[in-house]
Amino acid sequence: MSTGVEVEHGRGDWQTYGDLSNYQQGKYQIKTFNKVSPVGLARFHADQYDVRTGEDEAANAHAILLRSHKLQEDDVPNTVRAIARCGAGTNNIPVPRMTELGIPVFNTPGANANAVKELVLCAMLLGSRKIVDGINHMKDLGSQGLARERVEKDKAMFGGQEIKGKTLAVIGLGHIGAMTARDAEGLGMNVKGYDPGLSVQSAMKLPRDMQLVDSITTAVSGADYISINIPYVKGEGGTHGIIGKDVVSHFSPNAVLMNFARGELVDSDAMKEFLDSGDGKYISDFPEDLLWDHKNTIILPHLGASTEEAEDAAASMAADTIRNYLENGTIKNSVNFPDTNLEDRPKETVRFTVVNKNVPGALAAITDAISSEGLNIVQQINHSRGDIAYNVCDIDTTKHDGVVEFKNVQEKITMVEGVISTRIIYGKAGTGYAKNIEGEYFI
Numbered sequence: 001m002s003t004g005v006e007v008e009h010g011r012g013d014w015q016t017y018g019d020l021s022n023y024q025q026g027k028y029q030i031k032t033f034n035k036v037s038p039v040g041l042a043r044f045h046a047d048q049y050d051v052r053t054g055e056d057e058a059a060n061a062h063a064i065l066l067r068s069h070k071l072q073e074d075d076v077p078n079t080v081r082a083i084a085r086c087g088a089g090t091n092n093i094p095v096p097r098m099t100e101l102g103i104p105v106f107n108t109p110g111a112n113a114n115a116v117k118e119l120v121l122c123a124m125l126l127g128s129r130k131i132v133d134g135i136n137h138m139k140d141l142g143s144q145g146l147a148r149e150r151v152e153k154d155k156a157m158f159g160g161q162e163i164k165g166k167t168l169a170v171i172g173l174g175h176i177g178a179m180t181a182r183d184a185e186g187l188g189m190n191v192k193g194y195d196p197g198l199s200v201q202s203a204m205k206l207p208r209d210m211q212l213v214d215s216i217t218t219a220v221s222g223a224d225y226i227s228i229n230i231p232y233v234k235g236e237g238g239t240h241g242i243i244g245k246d247v248v249s250h251f252s253p254n255a256v257l258m259n260f261a262r263g264e265l266v267d268s269d270a271m272k273e274f275l276d277s278g279d280g281k282y283i284s285d286f287p288e289d290l291l292w293d294h295k296n297t298i299i300l301p302h303l304g305a306s307t308e309e310a311e312d313a314a315a316s317m318a319a320d321t322i323r324n325y326l327e328n329g330t331i332k333n334s335v336n337f338p339d340t341n342l343e344d345r346p347k348e349t350v351r352f353t354v355v356n357k358n359v360p361g362a363l364a365a366i367t368d369a370i371s372s373e374g375l376n377i378v379q380q381i382n383h384s385r386g387d388i389a390y391n392v393c394d395i396d397t398t399k400h401d402g403v404v405e406f407k408n409v410q411e412k413i414t415m416v417e418g419v420i421s422t423r424i425i426y427g428k429a430g431t432g433y434a435k436n437i438e439g440e441y442f443i
């Protein structure tokens with residue numbers, strides 16, 4: 001939305017950075033690392049975005065999109081306002097350092113949930129019929145020229161059960177667990193679940209008839225299938241080895257445990273003892289030294305999220321998140337900044353966003369700087385998370401159509417003690433960003 005106000009940057013004596021010959025006026029420059037799905041990149045419309053992939057030079061990148069690239073501080077020029085990871089984990093990004101630099105880091109929770117859920121359902125079917133053994137057997141027979149002769153005779157060796165009417169316990173009812181519970185009910189299963197931190201969004205996705213219980217042991221007791229879908233958290237109170245001797249002792253003798261969350265959640269010794277003692281099964285997409293070739297396990301490569309759709313969904317979500325931040329200042333799904341969403345910018349306003357250290361007095365100093373120029377705040381939001389605070393305010397531009405007032409106020413705000421960076425969002429891509437780098441004003 002244009003306001004008629006031009007806030008062009010590049011005032012002669014102000015310091016600037018980046019390679020201006022590398023910059024397309026009026027466009028946000030996006031730098032990608034790794035091969036990011038073209039479906040996701042298509043979200044960046046060419047009229048407003050200049051997407052640089054691979055080795056393309058991107059000295060003025062305004063945002064970075066990546067998958068597993070191990071990001072170094074040198075990869076992040078001063079022009080970068082935001083970083084998004086296509087995926088859930090962000091341990092390839094130096095997040096604490098990015099926080100110090102005032103850069104939000106985003107991820108894409110739940111984008112791969114459908115892919116993982118489908119593999120959990122597949123695992124449940126693999127665990128109910130001797131499908132893998134049957135495939136291997138037919139290959140053996142085929143290599144001896146006996147497949148046609150024995151295809152009927154040998155089927156008795158590979159009988160199984162149906163999952164309809166059986167009980168599934170789901171441990172962790174987040175993105176993956178909630179979808180698994182819902183679809184399992186659709187397949188005619190009885191579903192029970194345990195999640196002490198169940199979110200409202202996930203609760204709304206759960207099947208109506210599912211039973212919520214208040215401990216892992218109650219969930220697994222009497223279950224035919226168990227799906228674990230919780231994060232791995234190291235240390236005291238964490239989830240390392242949470243499926244240990246005590247929990248396993250409540251398993252039914254034929255229970256099938258499906259672990260598509262993390263290998264470390266399951267205590268291998270306890271699981272091996274369980275598998276040795278009966279017909280229970282363990283199915284996972286994580287390696288396991290003790291269990292991988294046990295007759296009652298099926299171990300797959302780490303395939304949970306490996307679908308084209310999951311990659312497209314993660315890249316699309318990452319691109320939308322970046323766009324929403326660059327174009328509107330909105331923060332959603334950040335791992336280091338607070339969720340912040342101010343209503344749409346009204347006509348006849350410009351939007352100021354301010355990233356500052358979460359220290360007393362900063363907000364008052366920012367609003368003072370605005371009012372000292374005679375400007376009126378129409379709407380405002382201020383949120384903090386740990387050491388960082390983020391403000392978004394819309395300022396009335398009626399009676400203020402001169403550039404200078406806005407540039408002056410931006411400089412004033414940016415130089416407030418504790419402020420790291422500011423932006424003026426007024427409808428022109430790629431401009432309006434200023435930083436306070438150790439007491440010096442950079443635009």
Ligand SMILES: NC(=O)c1ccc[n+]([C@@H]2O[C@H](COP(=O)([O-])OP(=O)(O)OC[C@H]3O[C@@H](n4cnc5c(N)ncnc54)[C@H](O)[C@@H]3O)[C@@H](O)[C@H]2O)c1
Nearest residue numbers: 172173174175176177195197198229230231260261304305
């Ligand atoms: N196999 C794969 O390729 C693959 C892909 C994606 C995710 N994952 C794994 O799956 C896990 C779940 O993913 P998600 O997207 O559903 O995550 P999520 O954050 O949406 O949900 C996790 C849920 O687990 C609950 N939880 C945490 N600790 C618990 C505990 N001790 N007992 C019961 N519930 C607990 C949380 O409250 C939350 O609701 C991830 O942490 C990740 O490790 C694996």
